[in-house]
Amino acid sequence: MHIHNDMGAIATMPRAVLGALGIACALLASPAAMAQSRPVTPAQRATAEQVAQQGVPLAELAPNAPDVYVVKRGDTLWGISGVFLQRPWRWPELWGMNLPAIANPHLIFPGQTLYLEKKDGRARLSTGPAAASGEPETVRVSPRTRADSVSSMALPTLRMHLIEPFLAEPLVVDAQTLEQAPRVVGTMEDRVIMGPGDRIYARGDAANPLRAEPGEPRQYRVFRDAVALKDPASGDILGYEAQYLGKADLVRGESFEESANGKGGYVSDYVPASLDLVSSKEEIRAGDRLLPAPARTFVNFVPHAPEMNVDARVVSIYGSFGMSNAAQNNVVAINQGSEDGMRAGHVLSLLTKGSRIKDKTDKNRPVIKLPSESNGLAMVFRTFDRVSYALILEARLPVSVGDRLVNPE
Numbered sequence: 001m002h003i004h005n006d007m008g009a010i011a012t013m014p015r016a017v018l019g020a021l022g023i024a025c026a027l028l029a030s031p032a033a034m035a036q037s038r039p040v041t042p043a044q045r046a047t048a049e050q051v052a053q054q055g056v057p058l059a060e061l062a063p064n065a066p067d068v069y070v071v072k073r074g075d076t077l078w079g080i081s082g083v084f085l086q087r088p089w090r091w092p093e094l095w096g097m098n099l100p101a102i103a104n105p106h107l108i109f110p111g112q113t114l115y116l117e118k119k120d121g122r123a124r125l126s127t128g129p130a131a132a133s134g135e136p137e138t139v140r141v142s143p144r145t146r147a148d149s150v151s152s153m154a155l156p157t158l159r160m161h162l163i164e165p166f167l168a169e170p171l172v173v174d175a176q177t178l179e180q181a182p183r184v185v186g187t188m189e190d191r192v193i194m195g196p197g198d199r200i201y202a203r204g205d206a207a208n209p210l211r212a213e214p215g216e217p218r219q220y221r222v223f224r225d226a227v228a229l230k231d232p233a234s235g236d237i238l239g240y241e242a243q244y245l246g247k248a249d250l251v252r253g254e255s256f257e258e259s260a261n262g263k264g265g266y267v268s269d270y271v272p273a274s275l276d277l278v279s280s281k282e283e284i285r286a287g288d289r290l291l292p293a294p295a296r297t298f299v300n301f302v303p304h305a306p307e308m309n310v311d312a313r314v315v316s317i318y319g320s321f322g323m324s325n326a327a328q329n330n331v332v333a334i335n336q337g338s339e340d341g342m343r344a345g346h347v348l349s350l351l352t353k354g355s356r357i358k359d360k361t362d363k364n365r366p367v368i369k370l371p372s373e374s375n376g377l378a379m380v381f382r383t384f385d386r387v388s389y390a391l392i393l394e395a396r397l398p399v400s401v402g403d404r405l406v407n408p409e
Contacts, residue, residue: 055124056094073110077157089347089408092304095125108155157301163381166331172239172384178226181289182210193283201272210273212253217292222246224288231335232313232402238386246280301345312336312405325398337386346380348405
């Protein structure tokens, strides 16, 4: 919790001081900001200051960019970027962010006012209006006490319902991970398929048993069938995508129970672990695998163009189950990951593959390939070593496996 205790008489402070305090408090209080912060070198700080001073050319502004904008509940960073800019991925330059040092130094909240400052042919945003004179502007602070969660208030990059399920669902593993994971062996009523509310039983192996001891995982995700993700260009296997099925809570761990054998002695019987299914996307059955659920994290990243040159391909359409095309708000896997420099927040331009047609104007009817054309935008939101997942923000034509993703223009 981020607790404010503004007690005492009504005070006045220079707005610039309040703005600096507000940003510092947000950074100190937010778990996300603490996780994202890295040491800032003098060169990086100089770059940030230079960008903050320069802003973007006025030609980059949207035609109806407002001089003043009050952030509303339901707003997203991407949406506000489109309010001010023709190319929303240039938001960090407009805001003066130093992405290599701090991924998100300015947390934006509903109720804040953003001011668009224009000077010397360039524009930049601030949380306070430019003072008309050299005197710092002052604002009045009323005494009050409030407690709220900074991470829950901060403006999300996108509408979270579009990507929240995918923050935990896609899983790219090596060939052995699922084979070595604990497996479902049955149900309380010996059902063939299971769903939410059912109790399931599972067992691991000697090296990876399911335990219910303190410090051991209690929440698990259920997966099936690790499908090879092949690079459309090279044919290399980039990893294996496991099919997400649902969630389960561990009730009791694996154990051994002794019982009389009817001959005056005892036998030791193996008893599998018990889990309750919390949710499911599909029916769960014996043989499905369990992996510990990751800790829930606050995700807030800044949309921006990649710092390196990108020429990637769509590997698969997530959750397509045989579908060959994707559209706006669908998720695609691409053939570049963290090893290639991909980061959450990278905005990429989608290109069509360009159709092959017969040139009917030529008597020989040769087959020619039409050029690739811009087809929309996608934003990376989750990365693995050699694969990333991206949300299609806009697409004029269906997106297919093999389509290119490049730096936005």
